[in-house]
Amino acid sequence: MFIKRSDYASAYLKIKEASVSGGCTVQLFVALDPDALCACKLLSTLLKGDFISHKIRPVSGYRDLEQANKTLLEQNEDIKFIILLNCGTMVDLNNYLVSMEDVSIYVIDSHRPHNLNNIYIENNIFVFDDGDIEEDMNKIHDAWYAFNSHELSDEENSDSSNEREEEVEDDNRSVESYSSSDYQARSRRRFSEETTQRRAEIKEKRKKRKEFASILSEYYEKGSWYGESITNILFAVASMLGREDNDMLWLAIVGLTCLEIHCQSSKKYFNRSYSLLKDEVNRLNPSPLENQIVGRAHGKTPHDQSIRLEDEFRFMLVRHWSLYDSMLHSAYVGSRLHIWSEEGRKRLHKLLAKMGLSLVECKQTYIHMNMDLKKTLKSSLKRFAPFYGLDDVIFHSFTRTYGFKCTLSASDVSYAISALLEMGNTGVLLQSKTVARSPDMTEEEYLEKFENAQNQEWLHNFYDAYDALDDVDSLERALKLAMHLQRAIVRTGITLLEKRAIKTLRSFRFGLINEGPDLKIFMHPLALTKMSLWIAEAINEQEREFGKLRHLPLVLAAFVEEKNRYLIVGTSTSAFTSNEDDDDDDGHGHNRFGVAFQEVANMTSATLQMDCFEASVIECQKSDLGVFLESLSFKTLL
């Protein structure tokens, strides 16, 4: 079932009612991504406010979820609610979770498409709807309903009904299994003694079913995309309950910005959430009465925690880096100015020169830059940036003051927490050394051990990031990590582009990160995704200048030595299309790789592993990469 927007509050109140007994009734499973992290924090704050004891368990993938579910829930009778944050809506949850009568499962997930079984079957699975199920999916609901009820009435076809169920679950194969069920029907017809009328009826039914099936499969085949940020959904819950405060608002802003910087936000929801948050910011942070210009860089009082609307540059971490570095390393400027080439870097220098900034000045930390220059920076950028294709270099965002300590913008925090998720507090990545391999271990045992260690590390990172959300000092430290990470991304990206290592295949581009000092960083799907977004943006921008409007999607593979596997990420989104006209409303952010990867997995014998909650991430045995790419290139990915 799904929960409408207007019913959020009552869904939450159900949790509250069930917890009156006092036991630990709520279990949260959280995916390891920044939005889920913020959402988890927000939800936990809500639950704490109601004295509901709950348990948080981050999960790194489907297997982990299944395992955690087994160990945690099977004998535990106290748990009444399972809440899945940013995981689970894409699969049929009945297969993953032990279903118990009195346990309600709430799914709050920004991944799309929904698995229709989750949202339409009347059971104990409740999917939070961000509006699209209610508004846009009526047709699909009718089709789904007709498809399934049809099947029930048509008892004669019970032998093939199993097959049909499968179709709904695993729609990708629907086309193939369709033809097989047709075949069965045909053979049956030969023996049956039905009247012609009955035959016509069946024919009619079959035709209808085909129609419905095509609607359903169309829904799934669109690829994967993203709905509203789940932090915003939870913020909506909080504001319905009248419990929202500045901290929650900030979490919602960070959650939204995280989606934005990972290019996962869809325009529709982004604009809606943005204007909503803007109003909330104005409401909860009234501007001071006397409208004086504050001389201080940071807050007015040590306890000043206010959030402000601010125009931000699309430069990465500009408050904490030097202007030059932040321009050089931001994906937006980087791709527009082609900074991977010598010429591009010269262009950056030229832009700075035109704006009247000396290189010496720019390479200083931003705080130490000349005050006058900083004041005029915005106006001069507005004047000169359009010459270099940097039209929307300024965008609206939010900043938060942390007392006298510092001021962080929403994107700063997003970068910081996603860096923490990738690398953890210490910034030390898992090495093959730390996972010792005893000589009598087989390949599989070692693989398992390594995966466990990696899991542990990721979960640990999750808590580091979780703690950092209310600790400014560790957030500030994490900014350094984020810079380190971004440097690695840009460095690797430049190497790939310089070497012309991105090959164009039939239906996509392919890049391989096989070596290099930063290889370890890209063991994390999040980091690899960022990398691929950077490269895709760079290439697309190059093509756009030649007048090409359709771009091939990019597949990026990074070698994970310990596992002897490749981690593969597919990207089809373009990073900064939100303000441009060439993106039609529907196409934004639809990533066809999820479907394509699954088809390839079904077709070939290659050893593949899809464990990540992102559909477009897959792992492939080293020796099978060739086969994998070959069959992938026959898929239509646009």
Added chain:
Amino acid sequence: MENGLGNRSNKLIRDSKRTQYLDYLPPYQADTVNDVVNEIRAADRESLGILQNVTHEASQPFQPQDHPSEAAALLMFHSSSIYNKRCLMAYHNLRLQRLRQYCWSGGKRMESCLDTSLSTYERDYLTRYSELLAAYKGAWSELDLTGSLVPPKNLFIDVRVLKDVGDIETEYGTINLTKNSQLHVRATDVERLIAQGFLAKL
């Protein structure tokens, strides 16, 4: 100066000073303690010898004015013995204090070093003190005397599970504690586990 009077007991004092800042108990310095005890005995022997020489086998009373140099030597030996004794007592007192503190409030790092760093006497002391404490507490079964004296700020606390514990029974139902999860639970339910080091309080 390595073996000068009082040097060894100084070592004990330095060790105690360090112990004050540790949350566990360092191993018992049996060798040093023995050395100090031997030093006291030696001083005793020496001063007895001097005394016997001067008083001629105790036949006449000792007059310090008549034998100033012997008197000075005696005084030195005497005060060094007193110094050593005080040091020994201070060292042991601190350790026993830590043991008592452990009995009252516990501590995970302390627990891990109990096996290795106690002398036999200290171990004996620990068991007997715990027995005494248990007997004392037995009189008030409904009152937890070893509980924290600081009142909790919240009924509920956030804890993170460091090691797998399994199911625990609480007043309101079972809680399953598996590694890498974070819980928001009643403080009273998990206090003991925090002290034992299975959970970390946030």
